[in-house]
Amino acid sequence: MPSKDNFIKQEGTEFPGKTYVEHLLRPVFNDQRDYLFKHMFNIHRAHVVMLAEQSILEKSEAAKILRGVETIAKIDPQTLTYDPRFEDLFFMIEHKMSEEIGPDLAGSMHMARSRNDMGIAMYRLVLRVHILTLIESALSLATALLEKIDEHAETVMTAHTHTQPAQPTTLGHYLTAVLDILLRDIERLQSAYKTVNCSPMGAAALSTTSFPIDRHRVCELLGFSKLIENSYDAVAGADYLIETATAVLTLMTNSGRWVGNFLQLVTREHDIIKVADPYVQISSIMPQKRNPVSIEHSRALASSTAGEALAAIHMIHNTPFGDIVDTEDDLQPHLYRSYEKANRVMHLMHAVIRTMEVNKELALARAKTSCITITELADFLAKEKGVPFRTAHKLASAVAQKCSSEKLELNELPLETVQRILTTQHEHLSLTQKEWEDIICPLQFVKRRSIQGGPNPDEVRKMLTNRMQMVLEIVSNLKKEHQRLNLSEQNLINQLEKFR
Numbered sequence: 001m002p003s004k005d006n007f008i009k010q011e012g013t014e015f016p017g018k019t020y021v022e023h024l025l026r027p028v029f030n031d032q033r034d035y036l037f038k039h040m041f042n043i044h045r046a047h048v049v050m051l052a053e054q055s056i057l058e059k060s061e062a063a064k065i066l067r068g069v070e071t072i073a074k075i076d077p078q079t080l081t082y083d084p085r086f087e088d089l090f091f092m093i094e095h096k097m098s099e100e101i102g103p104d105l106a107g108s109m110h111m112a113r114s115r116n117d118m119g120i121a122m123y124r125l126v127l128r129v130h131i132l133t134l135i136e137s138a139l140s141l142a143t144a145l146l147e148k149i150d151e152h153a154e155t156v157m158t159a160h161t162h163t164q165p166a167q168p169t170t171l172g173h174y175l176t177a178v179l180d181i182l183l184r185d186i187e188r189l190q191s192a193y194k195t196v197n198c199s200p201m202g203a204a205a206l207s208t209t210s211f212p213i214d215r216h217r218v219c220e221l222l223g224f225s226k227l228i229e230n231s232y233d234a235v236a237g238a239d240y241l242i243e244t245a246t247a248v249l250t251l252m253t254n255s256g257r258w259v260g261n262f263l264q265l266v267t268r269e270h271d272i273i274k275v276a277d278p279y280v281q282i283s284s285i286m287p288q289k290r291n292p293v294s295i296e297h298s299r300a301l302a303s304s305t306a307g308e309a310l311a312a313i314h315m316i317h318n319t320p321f322g323d324i325v326d327t328e329d330d331l332q333p334h335l336y337r338s339y340e341k342a343n344r345v346m347h348l349m350h351a352v353i354r355t356m357e358v359n360k361e362l363a364l365a366r367a368k369t370s371c372i373t374i375t376e377l378a379d380f381l382a383k384e385k386g387v388p389f390r391t392a393h394k395l396a397s398a399v400a401q402k403c404s405s406e407k408l409e410l411n412e413l414p415l416e417t418v419q420r421i422l423t424t425q426h427e428h429l430s431l432t433q434k435e436w437e438d439i440i441c442p443l444q445f446v447k448r449r450s451i452q453g454g455p456n457p458d459e460v461r462k463m464l465t466n467r468m469q470m471v472l473e474i475v476s477n478l479k480k481e482h483q484r485l486n487l488s489e490q491n492l493i494n495q496l497e498k499f500r
Helices: 005-009 018-035 037-053 058-074 089-101 103-108 114-149 172-198 215-221 231-236 239-265 293-316 332-355 360-366 374-384 389-406 415-423 433-441 442-450 457-497
Strands: 158-160 164-170
Touching: 005 018, 018 037, 037 058, 037 089, 037 114, 037 239, 037 457, 058 089, 058 215, 058 415, 089 103, 089 114, 089 293, 089 374, 114 231, 114 332, 114 360, 158 360, 164 442, 172 239, 172 457, 215 389, 215 457, 231 239, 239 293, 239 332, 293 332, 293 360, 332 374, 374 389, 374 433, 374 442, 389 415, 415 433
Parallel strands: none
Antiparallel strands: 158 164
16 A cells, blocks of 8 residues: 555646546546437537527527537547546537637537536436337337237136235236236336426526526427426426436336246246247256246346436435535436346346247146135125125135145035035035036136126236227327427427528
């Protein structure tokens, strides 16, 4: 370890010190270069166009500035590396603009704005792309689920509560539940997008400016849907980050739960789902293995995504209500990475679900075990035989206990044995062979659950039709938003033509 004097000599005596450069400025510069470059130049374009339209800049001055902007914008950002002469990418680009068009004009480009409103605008522009991309990926998964719900509306399987076999349902019914949660997650992403897609431009440092700017014009040119009206809110508010984080956190927490179920269903012990060959990995030493690594990675990535989102939330917690670095360059990459990883989960599980095979026969056979239709005995006795429900439940429990003690399944228990149990409470209570066979049949169990939202195949198909319409509507709205953004970008390009 060097002495204090030698350490100071290595670090330097002026800002920025070597450690500050290596462990903060350089990594931050790289993130800015990789994520913010394109959006920075769109903000430059929109702001300069507005300054000219408001006669804050002469048209000739704006034309020169915009020509310089276009020249610098053509630089491949990956060729840019941290330069200790400049604190960050913002100042490096300003320097390059000064070299291109002169320092006076380069400085004029920044009239009536600050790094505060500009930085937040860049973050919002990046995040809105991430959110829209994740919505698209989630919709892709939704379409795969719709396909499998239709295919397996009548595929009877065992549903579990508390990790134990509970009652028969269908795979279509189960996947509809997964889809419904996913659709709610998409709604949360849409809400986050609405919050993010607002313009802070014109807030400047925090109190706007004395220049006669048009904030709405910049908002329009950048494709934001509306202004953040209060200028202090524009630079101090971090709820757009929290909502962005919580939307992806909720999506990945929800997804991780059913992805975990899939890992159970693909085990040899369950063997209900078979993952297609392109998404399994063979062991390096055990050739019989079909490791469902695509699902394993999805679960791990979901957890990693949640961690990144939580990191962003914790970085905001208890920070002062104002412009502060906690919500800026150190935080943003956590959100970018969280959305990138969430996208990978959506695509992986789309591929798995779209191509998976289901062992329908085994799923049905399993639904005949563990006395999981016994609920129907209690319901039938109460509905059809007039037995008080608590008594009916007690009788059904006695039948289940008999199966357990005799190590028999319900379909192996003789009707005579059932009759003896029933008459312990009601002397004349009896079941026909047909009634008993329907009670213990998982197919009949499912068909009788025809209440709205139940596993009856007709009910599942009703839900399917409704969900298809919901997905189509989301797809249509997403397409309209992309068209709106494309028109906005084209409008910005068209405005530049006026200065050529």
